[in-house]
Amino acid sequence: MRHTRRRLTWRGTAFLVGAFAAACTLVNVVPHGTILERPFVVEGPVGETLDLSYAELTVTEVRTADTLESSFEQAVAGGTFLVVDATWRATDGYIVFAGAEVIDAEGRSFWATSRGGCAKGTNSQPGYAWRATYCFDVPRDALAGATLRLARGTHGEDDAGQRRDAVAVVDLGIGQHDVNELWDATEKISIEMPGFASAPATDAGGEG
Amino acid sequence: MKHARSADADLVVRLLHSVADAVADGMSTTQRVVAGAIVGVFALTPFGAWDEVVTEPEPLVAGQEIEVGPFELTVVRAVVTDDIGFLTPQEGNRLLAVVVDVTNVSDRPEYGVLLAKIFPAPTGEGIAPRSSPFGESAGSEETTEEPRLPDPTILSAEDGTNLDSINPGISYRVALVWEQQLDQAQDEVTLDLAELTWIEEDTTFGMDDQRWFAYGEVLYRGPVTVEKGADR
Numbered sequence: 001m002r003h004t005r006r007r008l009t010w011r012g013t014a015f016l017v018g019a020f021a022a023a024c025t026l027v028n029v030v031p032h033g034t035i036l037e038r039p040f041v042v043e044g045p046v047g048e049t050l051d052l053s054y055a056e057l058t059v060t061e062v063r064t065a066d067t068l069e070s071s072f073e074q075a076v077a078g079g080t081f082l083v084v085d086a087t088w089r090a091t092d093g094y095i096v097f098a099g100a101e102v103i104d105a106e107g108r109s110f111w112a113t114s115r116g117g118c119a120k121g122t123n124s125q126p127g128y129a130w131r132a133t134y135c136f137d138v139p140r141d142a143l144a145g146a147t148l149r150l151a152r153g154t155h156g157e158d159d160a161g162q163r164r165d166a167v168a169v170v171d172l173g174i175g176q177h178d179v180n181e182l183w184d185a186t187e188k189i190s191i192e193m194p195g196f197a198s199a200p201a202t203d204a205g206g207e208g
Numbered sequence: 209m210k211h212a213r214s215a216d217a218d219l220v221v222r223l224l225h226s227v228a229d230a231v232a233d234g235m236s237t238t239q240r241v242v243a244g245a246i247v248g249v250f251a252l253t254p255f256g257a258w259d260e261v262v263t264e265p266e267p268l269v270a271g272q273e274i275e276v277g278p279f280e281l282t283v284v285r286a287v288v289t290d291d292i293g294f295l296t297p298q299e300g301n302r303l304l305a306v307v308v309d310v311t312n313v314s315d316r317p318e319y320g321v322l323l324a325k326i327f328p329a330p331t332g333e334g335i336a337p338r339s340s341p342f343g344e345s346a347g348s349e350e351t352t353e354e355p356r357l358p359d360p361t362i363l364s365a366e367d368g369t370n371l372d373s374i375n376p377g378i379s380y381r382v383a384l385v386w387e388q389q390l391d392q393a394q395d396e397v398t399l400d401l402a403e404l405t406w407i408e409e410d411t412t413f414g415m416d417d418q419r420w421f422a423y424g425e426v427l428y429r430g431p432v433t434v435e436k437g438a439d440r
């Protein structure tokens with residue numbers, strides 16, 4: 001009878017170490033942020049309905065205001081409030097729409113605020129259109145070329161909540177020549193709580 | 209002829225030399241270097257080699273702009289009042305508001321509560337401890353240690369709304385509000401401002417990258433006069 005004592009061979013060890021090193025290199029070399037984890041961006045202008053696979057989104061109106069007003073509080077802007085009305089229509093079950101930010105031409109991010117009764121996020125069931133008003137306190141130099149980024153995933157660190165998921169990026173259509181007018185607007189806007197929408201994203205006529 | 213004193217010194221040097229020779233004999237170069245370093249550190253002991261490094265906080269002056277983490281801050285004043293926005297104190301207490309002009313000078317938005325990390329509750333000023341929903345003050349009855357003081361509520365001084373986030377390039381006049389016990393009220397409050405450190409990559413269990421963190425080191429300290437009445 002023959003005993004095979006040397007189970008650990010040099011060749012086997014070298015193979016294992018080599019395979020491990022190769023795997024580590026692969027993990028480190030492949031660009032996660034730019035390729036593997038990149039969200040699926042659906043772009044469009046204000047007024048167009050975007051299909052995000054889990055929901056349809058229409059940005060209906062973009063305004064600016066110095067003061068926001070709701071039934072319970074009044075909020076004064078540090079810069080100016082960029083007020084965006086949007087309509088969601090969930091298509092994939094109950095969905096929490098958690099991500100809302102404005103990205104300016106330089107790539108800076110601006111979060112939505114709940115001041116003045118605005119929505120930082122919203123949620124809805126399928127079967128009806130749901131309207132929400134988002135407000136962003138932005139400085140003057142963020143207005144021109146600003147885009148709105150809405151999704152069910154949160155922004156978080158490196159857009160962690162939006163990896164491999166659809167994200168709507170809406171060009172707010174603000175040109176350099178619009179900036180003065182928008183910035184000087186001293187309006188007070190009354191913010192409505194999120195609720196059923198009758199208009200654009202509804203084709204079968206929702207609850208009203 | 210040599211001086212007696214220098215002859216003594218000579219003897220000491222020679223003695224040390226022979227001791228060093230005896231010890232170092234047979235040591236490798238690495239061992240010698242390490243042993244030398246250890247001896248060196250011990251030699252510095254009387255000069256404070258083991259003392260904790262203490263950095264004195266810089267003086268905090270009301271009205272003077274300073275930079276902490278992503279913010280430019282100017283402490284404007286401290287105010288005591290009976291209500292601000294939706295806040296009202298418990299009976300026997302009043303509200304202490306520190307009014308600060310804040311600008312986010314970084315290129316990313318921050319949560320308003322990050323200001324609470326910069327402004328820990330002033331100690332020894334009668335800040336009401338965190339109360340529990342069960343009536344008694346927080347913590348078990350046996351603990352003799354000081355109760356933990358609460359973080360301030362972060363409000364916009366302009367309109368009393370809860371300041372949830374501070375976007376880049378935006379300035380607010382902010383009210384940092386604590387509840388203060390009436391019998392402890394003084395004309396002056398000493399504020400400590402903590403330093404914020406940027407965590408690019410979190411190597412702890414939290415793994416929460418790219419954020420500001422307060423290790424608790426006091427960056428600025430100074431008295432601020434407490435005014436009465438007006439809430440902004």
